[in-house]
Amino acid sequence: MTSRLPVGRAVVLVMFAAYFLVPLYAAVDFTLGGSRRNMGHTLSIWTGLIHQDGFTENLMTSLKIAAVTVVLLLVLMVPTMAWLHLRLPRMRRLVEGICLLPMAIPAVVIANGILGAFKSWPEAITGSWWILVFEYVVLALPFTYRSLDAGLSAIPLATMVEAARSLGASWPVALWRVVVPNIRTAIASAGILGAALALGEFTIAHLLLLDTFPVWTDQAGQQDGEVAITAAMLILFLSWLLLMLVSHLGRGRKAKKPETSGKKQKVGTGR
């Protein structure tokens, strides 16, 4: 091992960090009034943001959309993926292909496709933020598929489910008590990605003439640049907060276990 590799890594790391952090720093600095040389840093733009017309209303809409999207996504995909892994492993490629489609199809096409598909549904759904939930569930499929697929592949799913069944658990109970707790991290990351997508999506909401937080940010930003940047930062911090919350939950579970793995007894297993 030479010391050149770590140096190379450090350089790459610093470059990437700069690429992400400099614009972020500039944006945050801007929202704190740092660009106005005659004034010191101030929170006035942030406090002003909250009092903007439509801020609370649109933020709540977006949070609602994100929450419902995540719930629907997981209720739909966790059992499906578990079933796919257990019973139809040969269909995995096909389903993966289908789930990746939203990445290849332009947002306009998806937006119109879903409108078409839900044409016969009541106006209360097709004309409100509910339609966006269905749009975002579809858009989030690629991330959800990947997360859950990785999580399910990492556990001895078939044996665990069969063990649960032989102990008296019905299918839904085996899924809920055995599968879900053991792919907790995968479910969390699928959820977080879905929420981040739903919180930040602009194109489709705009196309469908619906008011969400990103749409409102765009409109408000046309009159006031500071509001736009500040609102964008807020969305970013919200997503980060969620992310940290989830990773903290994941770690909290492990920390609860007594720390004895260091002095493990002789392990009699050979794979």
Add this chain to the structure above:
Amino acid sequence: MSAPSVELVDLSRSFGGVAALDGLDLTVAPGTLTCLLGPSGCGKTTALRIIAGLEHSDRGEVRVGGQDVARVPANKRDMGMVFQSYSLFPNLNALDNVAFGLRMRGWNGARRRTRAGELLELVGLSAHAEKYTHQMSGGQQQRVALARALAVEPRVLLLDEPLSALDAVVRVQLREEIRALQTRLGITTVFVTHDQEEALSISDQVAVMRAGRLEQCAAPAEVYADPATSFVAEFIGTMNRLPGTLSADGATVEVVGRRLKVRDGGSRPGGEVAVLIRPEAVRFEVSETGAATVRQAGFRGPITRVTAVLEDGTEVLSDVPSAGAAELVPGRRADVVLEEAPVLVADR
């Protein structure tokens, strides 16, 4: 509640046109332990999984206590199952794993913890109740799995090669424990293994399977001493295959200059055959004019396994008491002496 019997009647199952089970008939008496033994792919695991309800049969019946259970789903069959490995729930500690089945049966928290604690004590793991899967050795995990399967007081205990992932010492120890527990609880048990020594040492009855069918089902001593077919004879223990000539009526066979009776005499036409003889039924007598030459003597404690070679190159194995093996050194010529007992013959 007294233990039920388990009967398999004409059980058949194929996967993609290949028969995994082809008309298996087997009866496990109440409270006894039967090993399903056979080479990999013989259908023993499929049979166990059908009994458990984790697999369905194409034809035939599984009867538990005389009742056909075909329509009973796995979670209602009331059978405890221990898998080959990695079947504990990693999100639960040992105690909660054992308590899982009780929880499914609606026991309240305090009661199921007490019962799970008793079961952990039964398998000698009381001190490890709080441990998670990754903190336990393979042997400990299988003990927990056994406790978990027994906690619900199942009508039948099913074990699918539960020891094959463990190292040799733990394997022997745990199989004795399983047998002791099974005898003590008097639970009807089906144990799948490909390890004949394991099967012989813990079973009331060994069911030797080949290609989805039952070759022989009998007590361990009988399977060893009186194998029903040449497959069983060669699968269980070590067998010499000596070239012989079957008489025209099929009743006797000539082998290394001797004429011996054939079991199931007359069941095949006369001619060239392989004669199956156990190493302990063969003796070597040192003689300058002997037909065999000693090649190797492997000391195994109380006995020594001596390998000699006939003129045509056939190897002959003999287990001799080590005390009398001193003369049988490599290069020494010896006569091959066979025990006077009916022998099995097979195709050469």
